[in-house]
Amino acid sequence: MPAGAGFDPTHSWRLHPQVAVRPEPFGALLYHFGTRKLSFLKNRTILAVVESLESHADARSALHAAGVARDAEAPYLHALGVLAASNMLQRRETR
Amino acid sequence: MTATSGLISRFERGLDAPICLTWELTYACNLACVHCLSSSGKRDPLELTTGQCKAVIDELQRMQVFYVNIGGGEPTVRPDFWELVDYATAHDVGVKFSTNGVRITPEVAARLAASDYVDVQISLDGASAEVNDAVRGPGSFATATRALENLAAAGFADAKISVVVTRHNAGQLDDFKNLAERYGATLRITRLRPSGRGADVWDELHPTAHQQRQLYDWLVAHGEGVLTGDSFFHLSGLGEPGALAGLNMCGAGRVVCLIDPVGDVYACPFAIHEKFLAGNVLSDGGFDAVWKNSELFAELRSPQSAGACGGCGHYDACRGGCMAAKFFTGLPLDGPDPECVQGYGEPALAGARQVPRPRADHSRAVPLTLSGPPARPCNESPL
Numbered sequence: 001m002p003a004g005a006g007f008d009p010t011h012s013w014r015l016h017p018q019v020a021v022r023p024e025p026f027g028a029l030l031y032h033f034g035t036r037k038l039s040f041l042k043n044r045t046i047l048a049v050v051e052s053l054e055s056h057a058d059a060r061s062a063l064h065a066a067g068v069a070r071d072a073e074a075p076y077l078h079a080l081g082v083l084a085a086s087n088m089l090q091r092r093e094t095r
Numbered sequence: 096m097t098a099t100s101g102l103i104s105r106f107e108r109g110l111d112a113p114i115c116l117t118w119e120l121t122y123a124c125n126l127a128c129v130h131c132l133s134s135s136g137k138r139d140p141l142e143l144t145t146g147q148c149k150a151v152i153d154e155l156q157r158m159q160v161f162y163v164n165i166g167g168g169e170p171t172v173r174p175d176f177w178e179l180v181d182y183a184t185a186h187d188v189g190v191k192f193s194t195n196g197v198r199i200t201p202e203v204a205a206r207l208a209a210s211d212y213v214d215v216q217i218s219l220d221g222a223s224a225e226v227n228d229a230v231r232g233p234g235s236f237a238t239a240t241r242a243l244e245n246l247a248a249a250g251f252a253d254a255k256i257s258v259v260v261t262r263h264n265a266g267q268l269d270d271f272k273n274l275a276e277r278y279g280a281t282l283r284i285t286r287l288r289p290s291g292r293g294a295d296v297w298d299e300l301h302p303t304a305h306q307q308r309q310l311y312d313w314l315v316a317h318g319e320g321v322l323t324g325d326s327f328f329h330l331s332g333l334g335e336p337g338a339l340a341g342l343n344m345c346g347a348g349r350v351v352c353l354i355d356p357v358g359d360v361y362a363c364p365f366a367i368h369e370k371f372l373a374g375n376v377l378s379d380g381g382f383d384a385v386w387k388n389s390e391l392f393a394e395l396r397s398p399q400s401a402g403a404c405g406g407c408g409h410y411d412a413c414r415g416g417c418m419a420a421k422f423f424t425g426l427p428l429d430g431p432d433p434e435c436v437q438g439y440g441e442p443a444l445a446g447a448r449q450v451p452r453p454r455a456d457h458s459r460a461v462p463l464t465l466s467g468p469p470a471r472p473c474n475e476s477p478l
Binding site: 042 | 102114161162212214
């Protein structure tokens with residue numbers, strides 16, 4: 001299964017509490033203090049999505065709020081899936 | 096770390112803060128490794144005080160430098176070492192420190208196991224005492240493996256075993272991997288640079304062309320299961336683009352740099368020389384100011400000439416290789432790496448060249464020999 005294939009955009013997600021975000025002109029750097037892994041976000045849109053995950057009921061709403069249209073969401077879902085697979089994101093229990 | 100070519104060109108223009116910062120806390124060391132890149136041994140009397148170190152950490156926190164790679168010398172011999180580690184982690188700056196293991200007692204190991212924000216790298220340059228001790232000194236293999244045992248027993252997960260690949264240990268990569276597995280650790284291998292005392296032994300110790308090929312194949316096969324500090328990008332011309340995991344570019348002054356024990360900032364940990372000195376954290380307005388305003392760093396962040404490598408079809412892969420390796424073997428910076436995998440390094444090394452001396456030598460006054468009998472019999476215990 002390719003990394004990210006299992007990402008469920010109808011679920012609610014959040015950044016792992018041990019992940020620090022450093023915005024950069026190209027997007028952002030993410031660092032996970034637990035796994036000690038570094039990741040790159042390659043544009044500001046994915047950064048906005050990642051930072052707003054926690055305030056949306058599900059990942060798809062966060063994508064739409066950041067201006068990602070339904071027919072353009074595939075690369076973003078892939079990116080979120082990669083982040084989830086490396087534990088940068090974690091599933092949140094819905095209220 | 097993975098990155099596309101778009102990110103690489105972005106990184107080559109530099110970031111607002113380093114991704115990877117090495118901080119040598121002291122030049123003092125209990126060992127005298129023949130290839131020490133910082134020529135360590137004796138403490139520099141002007142080394143930063145505890146308060147000055149804390150001020151640097153405050154800046155790193157403001158700059159959102161996620162972690163520092165602390166080394167030396169042997170950093171744990173600083174009396175305030177643990178105080179500084181605690182201060183850093185309390186200020187959102189994670190610590191990875193490199194040690195020969197001398198202070199990693201069971202008590203220290205237990206303390207380290209209790210923190211999520213401290214990572215430990217034990218240096219080992221042979222998978223057997225014989226190979227290791229010839230480079231790092233008698234007893235150093237036992238010291239390192241005792242530290243690894245203590246860490247494993249304390250439940251410290253995923254320590255790193257840090258190996259500089261040499262002609263003598265290049266055939267031991269599988270043994271190193273097994274050794275790491277035995278201690279629940281991860282293997283990290285990096286490139287031997289002719290920096291510091293390394294300049295004196297590089298001719299004898301750097302891997303042969305054949306070994307480099309084997310090393311490349313081994314790295315491709317083991318992918319991201321082995322850490323490399325992304326230091327083998329000079330090998331990337333041996334295969335398909337992207338086959339070698341990691342950020343395949345020279346990060347000097349762009350995404351990495353070094354702070355030395357007296358607060359001097361150099362473009363990279365392997366370039367302790369006036370030519371790569373960007374400034375000083377005490378006399379030039381702090382680390383942030385040096386990172387952002389140094390003329391040297393501005394130059395490194397501007398487009399670089401491919402020079403003599405411009406006509407080579409592999410330039411996009413290796414980008415001319417390692418600046419420090421070229422400089423300290425006396426080769427021009429806009430030409431091939433001394434270990435160029437296309438074979439352009441060998442004729443360059445055979446030509447006329449002047450090898451620069453290191454900026455400072457902190458070695459203790461003991462003659463260092465790579466292996467073989469001690470220089471004088473009385474230098475070694477007869478027991």
